[in-house]
Amino acid sequence: DGGITQSPKYLFRKEGQNVTLSCEQNLNHDAMYWYRQDPGQGLRLIYYSQIVNDFQKGDIAEGYSVSREKKESFPLTVTSAQKNPTAFYLCASTTDYYGYTFGSGTRLTVV
């Protein structure tokens, strides 16, 4: 079945450490997105990519980085510059902007 796979489901980060969240889709979608979800704040856009080797900053890009070397993959790195990274991270994709398909999320916790 086609879908989006996010891994790991749970991730723990030490202070000052970079971590990378994986997002893979086999839907042949062109556009991919990363959202951050915090209680009471809805979903906030971190980065998005509409084609391979191109991506744009969203509303809260500071402290994050991404790459889009393959159509299927859009990994998100949470760098040490992100001072409050504890959150639920959601990856999504779409081919025609008529509705996004979401992964099941990664919960990142700073320890």
Added chain:
Amino acid sequence: AQSVTQPDIHITVSEGASLELRCNYSYGATPYLFWYVQSPGQGLQLLLKYFSGDTLVQGIKGFEAEFKRSQSSFNLRKPSVHWSDAAEYFCAVGGGNKLTFGTGTQLKVEL
């Protein structure tokens, strides 16, 4: 800039009662509007979407929503709520290449 307001943070209804979740949006052109549902620790699932045409749209799980341009609203309704509908519901507005989400409404269903 586009924005979405979901004025109700929490709503409690009895099983079998009707439901209406409110959503107001701000968008400079004809909006694309969406409702998503999220179970705890999971990704978002698309319930329904509106692009044009009939202002009353039907979705999955017995949900419907009505687009009212004069009120900039896109409220979600269900005639009879089931206990399994307990979840968080997000309204989103978009056009082009990205969606903006509301802060969500947490639905509790009393048996």
